[in-house]
Amino acid sequence: MSEQTNISQGVHFQTVESGYEEQRIDNYLLAQLKGVPKSLVYRILRKGEVRVNKKRVKPEYKLQVGDVIRIPPVRIAEANPLPSAKLDQVQALQHQILYEDEVLMVMNKPAGLAVHGGSGLQFGLIESLRSLRPDAKQMELVHRLDRETSGCILIAKRRSALRSLHEQLRNKAMDKQYLALVRGHWQKHVKFIAAPLLKNTLKSGERVVRVDAAGKPSETRFRIVEQFAHCTLVEASPITGRTHQIRVHALHAGHPIACDPKYGDSDFDQQMQQVGLNRLFLHAHKLTFKHPQTEKQITVDAPLDEALRQTLIRLGGRCFI
Structure with a gap:
């Protein structure tokens, strides 16, 4: 695994191409200067060190094709090389499209795979997909999933698609x-949770979220799918998109998610481990959006992996047999 090192970059100019x-x-700039702190990007904009067509611009300036951007010297992290497309872990993703x-x-993202490299990880989902699709030069994640969450994740292969999907x-x-x-048994009348979420980043870099009046407005819809003796399978639909939103809202309702290492209940987790569950039971099973080009509505379903399906079968579930 290659180490990330800092390199010094001189003044350089970039011409805005079609798609941007x-x-x-x-x-x-945040996308181009990967590894540069967000605060530094805004500082060089504020001080006028970034110029577009030799003029100062505000952060909200919208680029046009042919704009020439002056980028001052900044220290950036040298990116790790993309993984080989021949790696088994990378090749396996072909079957998850x-x-x-x-x-x-x-993609139907497997549990345990981070969406991008960093924090000691040489590569994640997006780096693997760029390796598999080397011609898709503008490939970017549209949204994210926690590392231990599996299921539907959307990737744009063109800037125009990314803009459209972000707008949605x-x-x-x-x-x-x-x-x-x-x-436990989810109460039938609890169909909607609106609780503000506040994100804290610990010194270790770990992110912890809690319900707090000072947090950002956050809303999730919940629906009971199937009830078991000591637990409930629910469908959760986040209306807002906060970090760890479903996990913290479920905990706030008194129903932590099975095998959640951050917000879970250890006694409940032990019960679940006895029926063979060894990962967070959170799966993005359905995604509906409007196609950026055709404007047709597309719905994609991601089947449960075998570990989650077998857990439900052992609990006596009938929905996903």
Whole structure:
């Protein structure tokens, strides 16, 4: 595994190509200067060290094709090389593609695979997909999933598709549905949870989220799918997209998700381990969105992996046999 090292980069100029028009300059720089702290990107913009066509611009400036951007010297982390497309772990992802066309892809992300490299990981999902699709130069994640969460994740292969899909997310026009196995019997009348979430980053870099009045507004819909003796399979549909939202809202309702290492209940987790569950039972099972080009509605379903399916069967479940 190669180490990340800092390298010094001199002043350089970039000409905006087709596909990047209408993107905000701050978002463009954050994508181009990977490894540079967000605060530094905004500082060089504020101080006028970044110029577009020799003029100072504000962070919200929208780029046009042919714009010439002056980027000052900054220290950036040298990116790890992409993994080999021949690696078994990378090749296996070919079989997890649920939908693909020339502008986007939907994957059934396996549990345990981070969406991107970093924090000691040489590569994640997006680096693996860039290795598998070397011609898709503009490939980017549309949204994220926690490392231990499996299921539907959307990837844009063109900047125009990314912009369209991000707009759907902002307008709450994209529907994401998750399956979660939670402790106890979920109460039938609890169909909607609105509880503000506050994110804290510990010194270790670990992110911890809690319900707090000072947090950001957060909303999740819940529906009972099947009840078992000591737990409930629920479908969760996040209306907002906060970090760990479903996990913390389930805990807030008194029903932590099975085998959640951060927000779970150890006694319940031991019960679940006895029926063979050894991972977080949270799976993004359905994704509905409007295609950026055809504007047709697309719904993609991600089947449960065998570990989750067998857990439900052992509990006496009938929905996913």
